[in-house]
Amino acid sequence: MKKLFTILLPVALITGCAHDRHSQGAPDTGAASVSGTSSSQLSATDMRFIKEASQGGIAEVKMGYMGVHNGTSSQVKNLGQKLIQDHTAANKELEQLASQKGATITPELDAKHQKDLDALSKLSGAEFDKAYIHHAVMDHEKDIKKFQTAADKASDQDIRAFAQRTLPVLQQHLDMAKNAQNMTPSTTTSSGTSQ
Numbered sequence: 001m002k003k004l005f006t007i008l009l010p011v012a013l014i015t016g017c018a019h020d021r022h023s024q025g026a027p028d029t030g031a032a033s034v035s036g037t038s039s040s041q042l043s044a045t046d047m048r049f050i051k052e053a054s055q056g057g058i059a060e061v062k063m064g065y066m067g068v069h070n071g072t073s074s075q076v077k078n079l080g081q082k083l084i085q086d087h088t089a090a091n092k093e094l095e096q097l098a099s100q101k102g103a104t105i106t107p108e109l110d111a112k113h114q115k116d117l118d119a120l121s122k123l124s125g126a127e128f129d130k131a132y133i134h135h136a137v138m139d140h141e142k143d144i145k146k147f148q149t150a151a152d153k154a155s156d157q158d159i160r161a162f163a164q165r166t167l168p169v170l171q172q173h174l175d176m177a178k179n180a181q182n183m184t185p186s187t188t189t190s191s192g193t194s195q
């Protein structure tokens with residue numbers, strides 16, 4: 001029990017600071033990547049899901065801050081705020097779940113997600129908004145597939161439950177991003193599909 005407390009205390013401190021940092025405008029991921037240990041209770045497939053969900057969660061919170069601070073449209077800023085709020089909560093839950101299952105948590109973002117964030121950070125104005133929304137749509141479509149698979153097939157019951165609880169949130173984010181995409185003027189055609 002003492003060992004579990006030692007692991008959870010730093011995690012709680014890291015995630016608990018998310019709200020303080022958010023109020024000061026400093027980005028916080030609210031999550032960490034996951035690596036297995038010899039004492040992990042998870043199958044390789046479940047461990048891979050936790051790692052991918054954790055990496056995605058870190059990136060989504062960072063993207064949220066980027067949308068709030070760099071976005072020019074209210075749709076991008078609102079989506080960014082929603083990503084910060086929901087993914088910080090999901091990341092915290094995932095961290096606790098991983099710790100309970102014997103997984104080790106580390107705070108680094110992988111190269112692929114960092115590359116995507118770096119590319120977005122170089123854009124501004126309407127160009128940023130358009131790329132941001134496009135990335136949010138594509139990313140959430142991929143995430144929903146992974147979470148649906150975990151919700152249906154994860155070996156661990158707690159992981160299945162986490163995926164099932166998170167799916168509606170991801171779908172809401174996808175809907176917000178698609179609505180924002182419909183309201184963003186296209187440079188090639190104007191479909192007039194704003195709702």
